[in-house]
Amino acid sequence: DAKTTQPTSMDCAEGRAANLPCNHSTISGNEYVYWYRQIHSQGPQYIIHGLKNNETNEMASLIITEDRKSSTLILPHATLRDTAVYYCIVRVAITPGGTSYGKLTFGQGTILTVHP
Amino acid sequence: DSGVTQTPKHLITATGQRVTLRCSPRSGDLSVYWYQQSLDQGLQFLIQYYNGEERAKGNILERFSAQQFPDLHSELNLSSLELGDSALYFCASSFTVNTEAFFGQGTRLTVV
Numbered sequence: 001d002a003k004t005t006q007p008t009s010m011d012c013a014e015g016r017a018a019n020l021p022c023n024h025s026t027i028s029g030n031e032y033v034y035w036y037r038q039i040h041s042q043g044p045q046y047i048i049h050g051l052k053n054n055e056t057n058e059m060a061s062l063i064i065t066e067d068r069k070s071s072t073l074i075l076p077h078a079t080l081r082d083t084a085v086y087y088c089i090v091r092v093a094i095t096p097g098g099t100s101y102g103k104l105t106f107g108q109g110t111i112l113t114v115h116p
Numbered sequence: 117d118s119g120v121t122q123t124p125k126h127l128i129t130a131t132g133q134r135v136t137l138r139c140s141p142r143s144g145d146l147s148v149y150w151y152q153q154s155l156d157q158g159l160q161f162l163i164q165y166y167n168g169e170e171r172a173k174g175n176i177l178e179r180f181s182a183q184q185f186p187d188l189h190s191e192l193n194l195s196s197l198e199l200g201d202s203a204l205y206f207c208a209s210s211f212t213v214n215t216e217a218f219f220g221q222g223t224r225l226t227v228v
Contacts, residue, residue, distance in 0.1 A: 034216070043118065043206050043219035044159065087159075093214055102213030103149060103172050106159035 004088045009111040018075040020110050022088030025069040030093045035073045037084040078114045085109040120220035122207050128226045134195040137223045141188055141209030148190040150182055154203035165190055197227045
């Protein structure tokens, strides 16, 4: 699976957009970009994923560059409850005969702190 | 609520003992994943099952084993427990191996 690089920590003011970058320069054509977050010691929470097109859901937007080597997760109006560790994960699609079969490999993530 | 249920939420046991952690996936999900998160380590992938069959293995110790039953629930068995096995253990499930996975709230295991 391709590796990802994220900043260790970021700050954001409440009500402002939080833009979390992720570098995945070795991503392959059959690998998706997934974002999860973990609030304190709770179970990781799925946010959004995409292959090459930008995606938006009720939680966030995912912007993937045209060359797919990097992406940005956007939380449009950050709240204090968005303070968490955010993980950018590259996940390989099903590979016949392979052993990945969709496992999610978590890195260290970005600690996002939203300030009042 | 992700729909993934893990029991028990907390478990305290002594070194050398054996415990079983249980995971009930979301209704209809065929794939189950187990992860370990200790204080000094990130989320470590342990093992994955799909429709009852083991599909991928991570850094799972030989003292640990898992299985997925016909009703699709899964159990993670940890034996000969050591202090270093103290951690949060998460289960996740997904409909297929290519769809998003949803995590349970975890079991906090403390070995004393």
